[in-house]
Amino acid sequence: MKKKNWRLFLAGTFIAALLVLIISPPSKAQAAASHTPVVFVHGLGGSDSNFLYIQSYLRSQGWSSDEMFAIDLPSKQGDQRLNSAAIASLVDQVIQNTGSSKVNIVAHSMGGANSLYYILNRNGGDKVGKLITLGGANRLTTSTAPEGVQVISIYSTSDTIVSPYLSILNGAHNIRVTGVSHIGLIFNSGVNRLISETLAE
Template sequence: MRLIRLSFLTVLVCLLTWGGAYSSEVRAQQTSSIDFDKPIVLVHGIGGAGYNFYSIERKLRSIGYDRSDLHAIDFADRSGNNYRNSRQLRDFINEVLTNYDVDEVNIIAHSMGGANTLRYLTQLGGVEHVDKVITLGGANRLGASSVPDGVDFTSIYSSSDLIVANSLSRIDGANNIHVPGVTHLLLLTNNRVQDLIVEALEKE
């Protein structure tokens, strides 16, 4: 009986080891098209803060990003002022570009952060420094009427949002994705939304 128990434990350890290696290999294959050299800037909305992206940051770290790759801005003006916040976002991104010696970042923005991002792109020269933008319930059309050329833009929104109208989130030139049954705040933590974020980052 003791020999059987030892044999069982040996097989179990081997299976767990192989399974972990296989899972890591699959995860690496699934995210192989992501450019991890481009930092991600996380942009909160009205009344929000950088810590709103805790769940998304955890997801991103699970697929290969390092903590140092993720940069959440905290706006001095949390009222969502587009003029002031887009300028602070510009300065924040310039600092990230300088500190990490890169030419471009990717942006994930929630709510009014989408409008702030679009104003930065269209009026403050941000197109030159941004590869991909992903907005979650973004008030996008408060920042611009369409996505500028040169930026891969994904807008994820829900008819259950009830805070930001879907008509503001959908924007010409973007990959507009409707996810039913997700409230405005839950767009920050929903598993399906996080999978869509990863898919958007994988796009070439």
């Protein structure tokens, strides 16, 4: 009888633990795993560290560090062919490592033009869900948002480095902000909220 009771106790404990796992809501870390991975692309003279503030904000919103990847581009002068090849390599690596079918890209300044070049000329359109540009020099690559990719161009009327004209694309969701400098676009709390909301849509 004692062995039978012990077996019943173990079985009951196992079932109870299983029910807790099934019924309990996912933790913040588990919920974060559902985010589409984000690749951050910097502009001229920049580096992967340019996005530390944005990444910190996204972590505060439930994002995991394992879902965010910043690239240090090989050409700090913005060479389209070199940089688009590097973006293509990182995107493929992220997709392979995360199991996601696509990534979202957040790009600043010339990083917007480089990302568009990647999408249009290196078969990136099938691997990118959203492209969010911040003061992007987008028209150096194209005047029209590529089909199949949701493009959000956040630009500032106070940007004295990249003209708003260069940022605005036909067919994109162009969002105008005011009072934010070109560099400020990667450090502004209001822009951070726009990025977070857009990624979550």
